[in-house]
Amino acid sequence: MSLSDLSEAKLIIEDNNMFPSELLNEMSTPFFSHTSEEKWFVVESSDKQVIAIAYCSPERMTEGTWNLLLIAVLPSHQGHGVGRLLIEHVESALVQKQARIMLVETSGLPEYERTRKFYPQCGYTPVAVIPEYYGQEDDKIVFWKSLM
Template sequence: MIRPTTPEDTNAIIAVAETIGFQPQELDYLKKMLSDYFQDGETDSFWITYAENEPVGVAYCEPERMTHQTWNLLLIAIREDLQGQGRGGKLLDYVEQTLIERGGRMLLVETSGLPDFERTRSFYVKCGFQEEARIRDFYTEGDDKIVFRKVLNAEG
């Protein structure tokens, strides 16, 4: 079941992030992002949870400031032991449909250019994204940022 994230999902979402390699400082930041989201109430940004018996996946999307209906997918993750079984694609489809319903025009996602992220980059290409940009040495020397783009409607 894919649904909006609730405050009760927080610990499970942190656990999912931990299984995919988030570092302690990144986990702390993720906790703060979730806390801020639930405290702020109504925002354009949204969190989506993929839940079975418990949350096993999460996606977070927010609008790009000062653009017309361009969105950033800042996080999409499925618990490591459940990857490769179609859950990530279903979660991404749900995000895209949510954005289309909101009038979303374009979705951007960025990831690392390191060899360890080849599976991630292949996932985005398989889901219809195209590599749009590469910023060399962005994260650190030798670790490029790769930006993928997907047009969500014919006006993009």
């Protein structure tokens, strides 16, 4: 990912109603320092439009545990396997870095039901629910997958 991709990444986040896209500036700052282990992945269409993004980070104080903090596909490109291919690519890249485990979290709100169904289809197991983590009546759902 490059700085020029940020504006398109923000559009993907906004189109998916994930979180305020201005938070992406703060998320990406360590990545662009070139000293971070964090990883950004971008999928471009044949016309060079950014259609999907993913962001992951190693979990501090662990051996080989990574967090997939963001994965999103433009709504116009959803349902065609782009997200599944992207997550497989992320996992493959992390295995090369001796990653053992990938964690991913999402909201328990009804509008995230499709997201919660996506992760098990990619081999992730729901392992935790933290009640009211994001807000009142908005639970955090954590998924786990072994990369070994």
